[in-house]
Amino acid sequence: xxxxxxxxxxxxxxxxxxxxxxxxxxxxxxxxxxxxxxxxxxxxxxxxxxxxxxxxxxxxxxxxxxxxxxxxxxxxxxxxxxxxxxxxxxxxxxxxxxxxxxxxxxxxxxxxxxxxxxxxxxxxxxxxxxxxxxxxxxxxxxxxxxxxxxxxxxxxxxxxxxxxxxxxxxxxxxxxxxxxxxxxxxxxxxxxxxxxxxxxxxxxxxxxxxxxxxxxxxxxxxxxxxxxxxxxxxxxxxxxxxxxxxxxxxxxxxxxxxxxxxxxxxxxxxxxxxxxxxxxxxxxxxxxxxxxxxxxxxxxxxxxxxxxxxxxxxxxxxxxxxxxxxxxxxxxxxxxxxxxxxxxxxxxxxxxxxxxxxxxxxxxxxxxxxxxxxxxxxxxxxxxxxxxxxxxxxxxxxxxxxxxxxxxxxxxxxxxxxxxxxxxxxxxxxxxxxxxxxxxxxxxxxxxxxxx
Amino acid sequence: xxxxxxxxxxxxxxxxxxxxxxxxxxxxxxxxxxxxxxxxxxxxxxxxxxxxxxxxxxxxxxxxxxxxxxxxxxxxxxxxxxxxxxxxxxxxxxxxxxxxxxxxxxxxxxxxxxxxxxxxxxxxxxxxxxxxxxxxxxxxxxxxxxxxxxxxxxxxxxxxxxxxxxxxxxxxxxxxxxxxxxxxxxxxxxxxxxxxxxxxxxxxxxxxxxxxxxxxxxxxxxxxxxxxxxxxxxxxxxxxxxxxxxxxxxxxxxxxxxxxxxxxxxxxxxxxxxxxxxxxxxxxxxxxxxxxxxxxxxxxxxxxxxxxxxxxxxxxxxxxxxxxxxxxxxxxxxxxxxxxxxxxxxxxxxxxxxxxxxxxxxxxxxxxxxxxxxxxxxxxxxxxxxxxxxxxxxxxxxxxxxxxxxxxxxxxxxxxxxxxxxxxxxxxxxxxxxxxxxxxxxxxxxxxxxxx
Numbered sequence: 053x054x055x056x057x058x059x060x061x062x063x064x065x066x067x068x069x070x071x072x073x074x075x076x077x078x079x080x081x082x083x084x085x086x087x088x089x090x091x092x093x094x095x096x097x098x099x100x101x102x103x104x105x106x107x108x109x110x111x112x113x114x115x116x117x118x119x120x121x122x123x124x125x126x127x128x129x130x131x132x133x134x135x136x137x138x139x140x141x142x143x144x145x146x147x148x149x150x151x152x153x154x155x156x157x158x159x160x161x162x163x164x165x166x167x168x169x170x171x172x173x174x175x176x177x178x179x180x181x182x183x184x185x186x187x188x189x190x191x192x193x194x195x196x197x198x199x200x201x202x203x204x205x206x207x208x209x210x211x212x213x214x215x216x217x218x219x220x221x222x223x224x225x226x227x228x229x230x231x232x233x234x235x236x237x238x239x240x241x242x243x244x245x246x247x248x249x250x251x252x253x254x255x256x257x258x259x260x261x262x263x264x265x266x267x268x269x270x271x272x273x274x275x276x277x278x279x280x281x282x283x284x285x286x287x288x289x290x291x292x293x294x295x296x297x298x299x300x301x302x303x304x305x306x307x308x309x310x311x312x313x314x315x316x317x318x319x320x321x322x323x324x325x326x327x328x329x330x331x332x333x334x335x336x337x338x339x340x341x342x343x344x345x346x347x348x349x350x351x352x353x354x355x356x357x358x359x360x361x362x363x364x365x366x367x368x369x370x371x372x373x374x375x376x377x378x379x380x381x382x383x384x385x386x387x388x389x390x391x392x393x394x395x396x397x398x399x400x401x402x403x404x405x406x407x408x409x410x411x412x413x414x415x416x417x418x419x420x421x422x423x424x425x426x427x428x429x430x431x432x433x434x435x436x437x438x439x440x441x442x443x444x445x446x447x448x449x450x451x452x453x454x455x456x457x458x459x460x461x462x463x464x465x466x467x468x469x470x471x472x473x474x475x476x477x478x479x480x481x482x483x484x485x486x487x488x489x490x491x492x493x494x495x496x497x498x499x500x501x502x503x504x
Numbered sequence: 505x506x507x508x509x510x511x512x513x514x515x516x517x518x519x520x521x522x523x524x525x526x527x528x529x530x531x532x533x534x535x536x537x538x539x540x541x542x543x544x545x546x547x548x549x550x551x552x553x554x555x556x557x558x559x560x561x562x563x564x565x566x567x568x569x570x571x572x573x574x575x576x577x578x579x580x581x582x583x584x585x586x587x588x589x590x591x592x593x594x595x596x597x598x599x600x601x602x603x604x605x606x607x608x609x610x611x612x613x614x615x616x617x618x619x620x621x622x623x624x625x626x627x628x629x630x631x632x633x634x635x636x637x638x639x640x641x642x643x644x645x646x647x648x649x650x651x652x653x654x655x656x657x658x659x660x661x662x663x664x665x666x667x668x669x670x671x672x673x674x675x676x677x678x679x680x681x682x683x684x685x686x687x688x689x690x691x692x693x694x695x696x697x698x699x700x701x702x703x704x705x706x707x708x709x710x711x712x713x714x715x716x717x718x719x720x721x722x723x724x725x726x727x728x729x730x731x732x733x734x735x736x737x738x739x740x741x742x743x744x745x746x747x748x749x750x751x752x753x754x755x756x757x758x759x760x761x762x763x764x765x766x767x768x769x770x771x772x773x774x775x776x777x778x779x780x781x782x783x784x785x786x787x788x789x790x791x792x793x794x795x796x797x798x799x800x801x802x803x804x805x806x807x808x809x810x811x812x813x814x815x816x817x818x819x820x821x822x823x824x825x826x827x828x829x830x831x832x833x834x835x836x837x838x839x840x841x842x843x844x845x846x847x848x849x850x851x852x853x854x855x856x857x858x859x860x861x862x863x864x865x866x867x868x869x870x871x872x873x874x875x876x877x878x879x880x881x882x883x884x885x886x887x888x889x890x891x892x893x894x895x896x897x898x899x900x901x902x903x904x905x906x907x908x909x910x911x912x913x914x915x916x917x918x919x920x921x922x923x924x925x926x927x928x929x930x931x932x933x934x935x936x937x938x939x940x941x942x943x944x945x946x947x948x949x950x951x952x953x954x955x956x
Contacts, residue, residue, distance in 0.1 A: 285772025302771060306817050317924060318806035319754060319831050319898030320737025323797040330807055331793045337786035345775040354770035355782055356817045358810055365758050365808045365827035365866075375817035379771050414817075446771030472769060 096435075097205055097496070099197045099488040105481045107193045110137070111177070112185040121475025122185060126178035126220035127246040127253030134177050135217060135257070141196050142215055145203040153267035154230035155257025157217040159199070163209050163499075169458075170212035171495060173198070173278040176221035176450060181245050183222070184477025186484075190465060191280040192217055194488035201492060209499040211275050218450045219257055226250055228450035232457055233268045269457050276425060276498055277454040280463045280491045282479050284447050286470025294438035294486050296464025297429045301445045301452045302352075302379040303418030305386050309355075311336065313406045315362065315370025330360050330369040332406025339396035340376065344389055350444050351380040351389050376410070381444045383418055419452040424503050425461030425494070432493035438486055447472075459503055463490050548887075549657055549948070551649045551940040557933045559645045562589070563629070564637040573927025574637060578630035578672035579698040579705030586629050587669060587709070593648050594667055597655040605719035606682035607709025609669040611651070615661050615951075621910075622664040623947060625650070625730040628673030628902060633697045635674070636929025638936075642917060643732040644669055646940035653944060661951040663727050670902045671709055678702055680902035684909055685720045721909050728877060728950055729906040732915045732943045734931050736899050738922025746890035746938050748916025749881045753897045753904045754804075754831040755870030757838050761807075763788065765858045767814065767822025782812050782821040784858025791848035792828065796841055802896050803832035803841050828862070833896050835870050871904040876955050877913030877946070884945035890938055899924075911955055915942050 114137070115122040115130030124130040135157050139149045147159035157177075160170070175191025195215050202209070219227030223244045229235050240251030240261050251261035259267070283289075288296050313329030337355050344353035354377045360369035376393070380386045397408035426442065433440040443464065445451075451460045465487035468478040566589070567574040567582030576582040587609050591601045599611035609629075612622070627643025647667050654661070671679030675696045681687050692703030692713050703713035711719075735741075740748050765781030789807050796805035806829045812821035828845070832838045842862075849860035878894065885892040895916065897903075903912045917939035920930040 283772065284769060285774075286768075286777065287772075287774060290777065304771070304818075316738075316922065317736060317899065318804065318808060318829055319756070319900075320735065320739075320922065320924070321804070321898070322737075322739060322802065323793070323804055325738065325742065328793065328806075330810065331789060334786040334789035334793075337783060338790070341775070341780065341783045341786075350774065352770065352773070352775055354780075354818070354820055356770060356812065356819050356821060357815050358782065358812055360808065360810055363809050365829050366756075366806070367808050368806055369808060377770055377817050446773070447769065448771075470768065470772065472772070 097201050097207065097492055099201055099485055099492060101481065101485045103200070104193060104197045104485055104488060107196060108185070108189065108481070108484060111189050111193055115179065117182065117475070119182065119475035121477070122179050122183055123181055124177070124179040124183070125181055125245040126223050127244060127248045127256050131178050131246070132256065138177060138192060138196060138217055142199055145196070145199040147199060147215060151258030153259050153263050154227050154235070155219040155254045155259035156227040159215040161213045163212040165210040168211045169273060169275045170214040171209070171276055171278070171498060172214045172216055172274045172454070173491065173495060174216035174218065175279055175281060176218045176227070178220055178222050180222045180473050182475065183473055184471070184475055186282045186467070186477050186479045187284065187472060188221060188281070190282050190479055190484050190487060194280040194484065194491050197488050198492045198495060211499050214274070219259070220244065220250060220253065221450055223250070225448065225450055225453060226254070228453040230264050230267045231269045232453045233265070234453060235264055271457050274458040276422065276458055276503065277451060277460045278425070278463070278491060278495060279449060279451045279460070280465070280487045281449060282467045282472070282477070283464040284467055284470070284472035286467065287443060288441070288464060288466035289468055289470060291441070292439070293441045293466070294483065295429070295433040295440040295490055297426050297433070297440050297442045298421050298445045298462035298464055299426065299442050300381045300418060300420035301449055302381055303383045303386055304377065304379050304414065304416040305390070305412060306414035307376045307410045307412050309336070309374040309376050310409050311372040311374070311406050313370055314368070316368040318366045318368050321368060326368055327405040328368045329372040329406050332400055332404045333358065333372040333374060335400045335404065336397055336408065339400065340393055343392045343396060344378070347389060347392065349380065349385055351378065351385050352446065353378045353389055353393070379446055381418055381420060416448065419455040419460070421451070421455070421461050422459030422503065425459055425498070428494045428497045429461055429463055429490060432490045432497060435493065436486065436489055438490065461494065463487050463494070549653050549659065549944060551653055551937055551944060553933065553937045555652070556645060556649045556937055556940060559648060560637070560641065560933070560936060563641050563645055567631065569634065569927070571634065571927040573929070574631050574635055575633055576629070576631040576635070577633055577697040578675050579696060579700045579708050583630050583698070584708065590629060590644065590648060590669055594651055597648070597651040599651060599667060603710030605711050605715050606679050606687070607671040607706045607711035608679040611667040613665045615664040617662040620663045621725060621727045622666040623661070623728055623730070623950060624666045624668055624726045624906070625943065625947060626668035626670065627731055627733060628670045628679070630672055630674050632674045632925050634927065635925055636923070636927055638734045638919070638929050638931045639736065639924055640673060640733070642734050642931055642936050642939060646732040646936065646943050649940050650944045650947060663951050666726070671711070672696065672702065672705065673902055675702070677900065677902055677905060678706070680905040682716050682719045683721045684905045685717070686905060687716055723909045726910040728874065728910055728955065729903060729912045730877070730915070730943060730947060731901060731903045731912070732917070732939045733901060734919045734924070734929070735916040736919055736922070736924035738919065739895060740893070740916060740918035741920055741922060743893070744891070745893045745918070746935065747881070747885040747892040747942055749878050749885070749892050749894045750873050750897045750914035750916055751878065751894045752833040752870060752872035753901055753914070754833055755835045755838055756829065756831050756866065756868040757842070757864060758866035759828045759862045759864050761788070761826040761828050762861045763824040763826070763858050764861070765822055766820070768820040770818045770820050773820060778820055779857040780820050781824040781858050784852055784856045785810065785824040785826060787852045787856065788849055788860065791852065792845055795844045795848060796830070799841060799844065801832065801837055803830065803837050804898065805830045805841055805845070831898055833870055833872060868900065871907035871912070873903070873907070873913050874911030874955065877911055877950070880946045880949045881913055881915055881942060884942045884949065887945065888938070888941055890942065913946065915939050915946070
């Protein structure tokens with residue numbers, strides 16, 4: 053049975069937690085969640101599914117294209133207009149909104165306990181060219197909804213709250229990387245899909261590219277960062293799981309691999325006298341696949357590019373260039389896969405005479421999420437009667453940079469068929485609501501308990 | 505021990521069959537080879553190694569380039585000049601030379617018995633751009649040398665003799681294919697490396713592209729065609745064999761192969777949920793190699809082009825295009841390999857979900873040589889004390905078309921390291937001499953015995 057076909061019930065004291073459809077759910081709040089009997093919420097807060105659905109639809113109108121998706125690239129008119137609309141919603145929810153020096157939309161609300169660092173949550177509102185209506189947008193609208201529910205409930209958290217809509221996630225995670233001092237000066241001159249350079253774009257969003265150093269935040273300057281996002285993969289959808297508890301954002305390493313054999317005439321060189329670099333490469337590709345498949349862990353390894361030389365139907369390839377990408381939650385895990393792959397390559401060389409060499413050309417650090425936040429997210433899902441599963445995030449996110457300055461937690465909701473970065477990208481409203489409720493509950497648990 | 509390090513001796517009554525070096529061999533003829541005692545030549549004819557070496561060097565001067573090879577593409581000034589020089593040599597050898605309607609140089613000499621069809625022999629004098637000094641040239645100069653030895657010996661063969669230097673072998677075997685009516689009208693408009701179209705080139709060589717139909721020769725119009733050629737592969741060189749007895753010119757079929765999997769994000773798709781078209785293709789490449797290697801026979805199969813789509817380091821390939829080429833001495837053999845390959849592809853599809861489809865885009869018919877001529881070539885080599893081996897010709901030759909109008913025989917001599925179509929192409933003079941002696945002896949056997 054598919055997850056989406058369930059009608060969800062259950063959860064601690066929740067009645068009709070998910071009513072679905074167009075009716076929506078009237079917040080059944082009747083007091084502050086600070087009113088608890090021994091830590092148990094009598095009437096827990098919930099998001100308003102109709103309002104959230106309406107919000108998603110409205111946001112999808114900014115930059116809508118003919119294919120049913122959006123062209124809301126960073127710094128575009130649609131991006132600017134969407135941010136203004138989001139700003140208005142957050143202002144209405146009692147947040148004071150500003151743009152920081154990198155153009156991030158930052159909405160703040162004070163907490164009830166002095167001196168506590170803020171709980172930060174949010175995502176991004178820009179898209180790839182020809183993108184869909186969920187990547188980034190689920191996290192933004194979920195965060196806005198959480199902010200609104202809290203305002204409607206007149207619930208004041210102990211910690212200050214801060215909603216962030218990050219600048220140019222799709223074009224280089226500029227907004228979050230600037231907060232940890234990772235944006236290099238040359239990046240400001242890169243022309244983006246909007247036609248503006250990143251520097252010009254930052255200025256357009258209200259930032260100041262000349263003062264990015266001042267945008268930097270210190271380690272410990274936040275209690276935690278929470279991000280709700282679509283999975284962009286098919287695991288939750290295929291397995292009928294409601295919520296992904298992200299164990300971390302994988303690290304990535306990429307290599308150029310060269311296989312050297314012997315170019316020869318395909319007609320005059322008998323099979324047993326060939327040193328066919330493509331045959332050697334074929335064995336290598338299989339070995340990479342088997343290694344990543346069979347080693348314990350969630351690592352993935354991919355060869356996506358292969359170019360034989362000289363590349364003619366009647367010539368045995370003397371040289372083959374490939375790319376090898378390995379991702380894992382730990383850089384040691386990546387190293388272990390690469391070591392195994394190199395051993396296999398050496399064995400293939402012994403067998404076939406085809407020699408392999410490797411040159412690394414890209415590295416992205418792994419960012420584990422905080423184990424205590426994983427537990428809180430999992431508990432929140434369980435309390436809501438939702439199934440959950442721990443999983444790596446195979447794609448990069450703003451949370452990756454935020455992990456450098458404090459604990460992060462990430463909540464995934466299913467992507468139908470795993471489709472992402474395309475107009476066909478889709479997440480059911482039920483799942484957007486589930487994810488937002490998990491975000492709300494996790495935020496409240498975190499606010500109550502802290503991370504002691 | 506390498507073949508080239510031998511000093512060859514032996515052969516029926518031959519003394520110092522290969523003297524080598526710059527001294528050369530004075531023809532030790534003392535009468536007609538028609539003077540035989542019970543079919544045994546008392547003093548067999550032999551080629552003059554010095555004259556043959558000088559001829560090879562002179563021919564290599566036409567179109568010589570800075571890399572030590574030649575640019576003597578069909579229809580070029582160098583091609584025209586070389587043909588004029590060859591014409592003079594054959595005229596001196598008592599042949600009457602003309603250009604036929606496709607520009608082939610055809611040199612004829614009458615035989616002693618009325619009504620017999622001619623024994624035809626020859627090769628081509630054009631090169632690929634940036635070619636070497638042996639491909640085609642060994643056969644041409646060997647044939648000129650045979651003609652000259654016969655003239656010096658005043659030996660009149662029973663059959664008429666005909667030396668042919670074929671037009672534009674490297675650019676489509678135009679000369680030989682026109683003799684069997686295979687040149688299509690559109691080919692005349694193809695621009696060649698010379699800058700001329702094939703039609704213009706034929707005219708330049710003295711032919712008439714408007715009358716190619718009349719160039720056609722009838723089946724049975726020749727007693728046989730003999731071609732001496734360099735192997736263009738490394739088998740003879742690696743195995744230390746003097747003479748290749750060509751069993752036939754392989755047929756060729758080529759297919760476009762498409763492997764269909766599922767494009768996916770390389771980060772978010774676990775290893776056990778992939779339908780990676782490149783991993784499926786890797787298994788296919790290995791299966792093709794194993795099939796051609798392990799089936800009995802001399803067939804070869806090659807994948808020389810592979811293009812994954814979309815082709816990015818971080819995307820699992822959803823589709824892969826490849827070329828598959830199979831060559832064998834018989835078209836049935838090619839079919840058997842292809843059947844086996846298709847079976848393997850079906851098994852890979854069952855295992856991996858990657859589906860394969862095949863579209864044939866090129867066919868070249870196999871051309872077996874005449875078994876009686878193979879025996880004569882082999883016997884000639886043995887009589888000369890030369891080692892020989894039966895082998896397919898993996899590359900195409902003018903003999904392929906000639907096989908449609910009569911029996912053909914082909915003699916291979918070693919290519920050092922198998923290099924071909926490059927300035928580094930090389931065949932030792934000793935081997936050019938050996939091959940020419942085998943050509944001479946085979947021609948004389950054939951002339952005496954016929955193919956009854």
